[in-house]
Amino acid sequence: MALDKIGIAKRIAQEVQDGFYVNLGIGIPTLVANYVRDNIEVEFQSENGVLGMGPFPFDGEEDADIINAGKQTITTMPGASFFDSSMSFAMIRGKHVDLTILGAMEVSENGDIANWKIPGKMVKGMGGAMDLVASAENIIVAMMHSNKRGESKILKKCSLPLTGVGCVTKVVTNLAFLEVKDNAFHLLERAPGVSVEEIRQATEGTLVVNGEIPEMSI
Amino acid sequence: MINKKVNNVQEALEGVKSKMTFMLGGFGLCGIPENAISELVKLDVREVTCISNNAGVDDFGLGLLLQNKQIKKMISSYVGENDEFERQMLSGELEVELTPQGTLAEKCRAAQAGFPAFYTPAGYGTEVAEGKETREFDGKMFVLEPAFKADFAFVKAWKGDAAGNLVFKGTSRNFNPNMCGAATITVAEVEEMVEVGELDPNNVHIPGIFVQRIFQGKNYEKRIEQRTIRQRD
Numbered sequence: 001m002a003l004d005k006i007g008i009a010k011r012i013a014q015e016v017q018d019g020f021y022v023n024l025g026i027g028i029p030t031l032v033a034n035y036v037r038d039n040i041e042v043e044f045q046s047e048n049g050v051l052g053m054g055p056f057p058f059d060g061e062e063d064a065d066i067i068n069a070g071k072q073t074i075t076t077m078p079g080a081s082f083f084d085s086s087m088s089f090a091m092i093r094g095k096h097v098d099l100t101i102l103g104a105m106e107v108s109e110n111g112d113i114a115n116w117k118i119p120g121k122m123v124k125g126m127g128g129a130m131d132l133v134a135s136a137e138n139i140i141v142a143m144m145h146s147n148k149r150g151e152s153k154i155l156k157k158c159s160l161p162l163t164g165v166g167c168v169t170k171v172v173t174n175l176a177f178l179e180v181k182d183n184a185f186h187l188l189e190r191a192p193g194v195s196v197e198e199i200r201q202a203t204e205g206t207l208v209v210n211g212e213i214p215e216m217s218i
Numbered sequence: 219m220i221n222k223k224v225n226n227v228q229e230a231l232e233g234v235k236s237k238m239t240f241m242l243g244g245f246g247l248c249g250i251p252e253n254a255i256s257e258l259v260k261l262d263v264r265e266v267t268c269i270s271n272n273a274g275v276d277d278f279g280l281g282l283l284l285q286n287k288q289i290k291k292m293i294s295s296y297v298g299e300n301d302e303f304e305r306q307m308l309s310g311e312l313e314v315e316l317t318p319q320g321t322l323a324e325k326c327r328a329a330q331a332g333f334p335a336f337y338t339p340a341g342y343g344t345e346v347a348e349g350k351e352t353r354e355f356d357g358k359m360f361v362l363e364p365a366f367k368a369d370f371a372f373v374k375a376w377k378g379d380a381a382g383n384l385v386f387k388g389t390s391r392n393f394n395p396n397m398c399g400a401a402t403i404t405v406a407e408v409e410e411m412v413e414v415g416e417l418d419p420n421n422v423h424i425p426g427i428f429v430q431r432i433f434q435g436k437n438y439e440k441r442i443e444q445r446t447i448r449q450r451d
Contacts, residue, residue, distance in 0.1 A: 047319060048245040049389045056448040064248065064440035065376075065388035071246040072446035082388055084395040084423075085245070085271070086327040089320030093338065112343075123307065123316070124298035130346060131320030134339035165343035 001193045002174040003218070008142050010035045010218050011189075012101055012172050015140060016042055023047065023092065023132060025102030026070045028142040032101055043077070045097055047088050047128040052080025069128065092128070093135045100136035102129060104143045104168075106158040109205035111168040111180045113141060114160035126163060133164030145173035145202045152204035154178070154185060175199050177216060184208045189216045219414050222382035222432045227257045230405045230433045234370060236263045237290075241326060241371040241397040242270040242280065246299075246443050249390030250279050253407045253435040254372035258283060265290040269366055271322060271393055272296055273303045278441055287311070293366075295319035299443065318346060321363050323393060328365035329400035330428065335364045371401035374435070375424070378408035382426025383417050391423070399428030407435035 003011065009031035016022060016032070018040035024030050033053075036042055044053040046068040053068060054075035062073035091097055106114040113133055116126040133139060146152050154171065171178040176199045177189035184206040187199060190213050200207055224230045231254065240258075244250030255274075258266075259282050268289055274281035283289050284302050291313040297303050306312035317325070318340040328336055337360035341347045351362040373394040376387035384406055386394060398404050411434040 046389075048248070049392050056446045058450055059447045062442065062445055062447060063388065064442045065390040067246065067248050067389050067442075067444075069245075071248070071443040073442060073444070074446075082386075082391055084386075084391050085319070085323035085393045086396045089323055093320055093340070123304075123314075125294060125296040125316045126318055126341075126346075127296040128319040130318035130344065131338075131340040134342060162344045 001191070003191045004174070006031060007191070007218055008172050008174060011177060011216050012140055012142055015170070016040070016099065018042070020098040021045055021051070021096065022099045022101065023097050025129070027103045029101040029103060030070060045088070045091060047092065047132070049083050049085060049088050050074070050076065050080060051083070051091070052077045054080070089128070089131050092131055095135060095137060097136065099138045099140065100132045101140045101142060102132065104141045104153070106153050106155055106160050107141055107143070107168050107171055107180070108155045108158045109180065109185055110183050111166040112158050113163050113168050114158040115163050117161045119161065129163050133167045136167070139168050140170045140172060141168050142172055145175040152202055154203045154205050156205045175202055186210070187213050189214055191216055192218065219381050220426070221380050222426060222429055223380035223411070224431050224433050226433060227253045227407070230254070230407070230431045231257050231261065233403070234258070234261060234263055237265045238263065238369040239267040239269065239367065241366065241368045241401050242268060243373040243392065243394030243397050244270065244272070244279070245389065245392040246272050247274065247279050247441045249374055249386070249392050249394055250274070251372040251374040251407050252438055254405060255279060255282060258288070259286055262286070262288065264288055267291040267293065269293045269322070269326070269368060271319060273300050275299055275443065276302050278439070284312070291315065293317055293322070295322050316346070323396050325363055325366045326393060326396040326400045329367065330396065330398065333365055335362050337362055366400060368401035369403070371397040371404040373397050373404065373406050375406055375408045377410045377412055377417065378406055378432050379412050379414045379417055380432065381414055382406065382429030382432050383422045384408070384424040384429065385417060385421065386423050395424050398424045403430045404428060405430070406432045408432065409435060409438060
């Protein structure tokens with residue numbers, strides 16, 4: 001069965017390693033924080049200016065001056081810090097953040113990503129996404145394999161305006177865990193119960209399948 | 219001590235005119251200069267350019283200036299959550315320059331620090347880089363981005379003193395410190411004006427040299443956009 005959003009978040013959480021500073025985008029990426037193993041130390045950075053983000057506050061304890069990049073009220077962990085926007089992006093651009101997890105509308109086989117604009121329809125802006133993808137060396141994209149009309153979003157070439165070029169290294173979808181290298185999507189794992197054939201059908205970009213492909217353990 | 223204190227928002231905004239360019243601190247509605255925005259609405263200045271990460275919501279923050287059709291151009295990184303903004307943008311009434319968030323912050327900081335421009339990897343290969351100079355450093359491509367130029371910077375701090383020293387709270391810090399000293403005149407409004415000498419010099423976030431006018435703000439609403447809580451077990 002294909003994964004739901006929580007399943008995608010759980011699989012990505014397995015990629016978070018001890019000692020990592022992690023930036024989580026809005027949407028599925030935000031859920032990843034809930035499934036990171038308890039026995040490792042990880043600090044979450046939010047680009048609006050906090051390192052060491054904690055869980056949402058209890059009712060009555062929310063503070064208008066402490067929010068995340070999704071503008072949600074949050075708390076901080078012991079050891080947290082606040083800083084200005086320029087310093088926040090110094091952490092990002094300067095490659096001090098170890099892992100960036102973000103959503104996408106489209107990705108292509110050469111690692112391009114589009115997630116900020118649908119011409120004529122939706123223009124909300126790129127926020128910090130362009131800075132994040134241009135600098136991070138370890139980027140995992142969380143997304144659905146196809147759109148609501150059943151069209152693949154895992155493409156040879158993105159059709160939407162780009163957020164960044166040649167930057168995506170890994171993609172976790174409702175169907176598969178893919179590595180992007182050598183101008184192709186390399187199938188690393190299948191979602192539970194999903195066949196290689198189903199993934200092939202749903203992938204417009206070049207898909208490389210080497211040997212037996214294991215099922216994800218969620 | 220050089221005294222930067224003015225009595226009220228009216229004095230603080232003296233000299234503000236139509237067609238000027240303003241910088242406004244804040245991320246979403248967090249840390250926005252609420253008093254300065256209200257006064258800009260009252261002054262009814264027109265055709266202004268606003269540099270601000272976001273554009274407020276329909277009935278608060280910069281949304282108030284948009285409702286009043288005072289803004290000619292917005293320079294922002296993210297403008298969702300605002301229907302009036304979208305309507306004006308799609309109809310062509312409002313000019314919008316979308317800029318990556320880190321680039322926006324650095325264009326402020328560059329103006330503050332006296333750099334005419336800087337190279338950033340953000341936006342290379344995208345429409346943001348169209349028409350801009352690019353250059354390769356160590357095998358990677360970068361885009362040249364110029365510093366902002368603005369007439370006024372409106373920032374909001376938690377505490378401040380008459381010397382113009384500022385301390386920010388939580389994530390309401392965001393773009394505010396980067397905009398201090400990045401415009402011809404920086405106006406700081408504070409939740410709490412303290413006596414000179416009360417702020418520990420070790421813990422001043424922005425030294426008064428970057429601020430021209432400071433005043434005690436009032437009636438802060440500090441709206442929360444996405445009140446998100448967890449249940450107690």
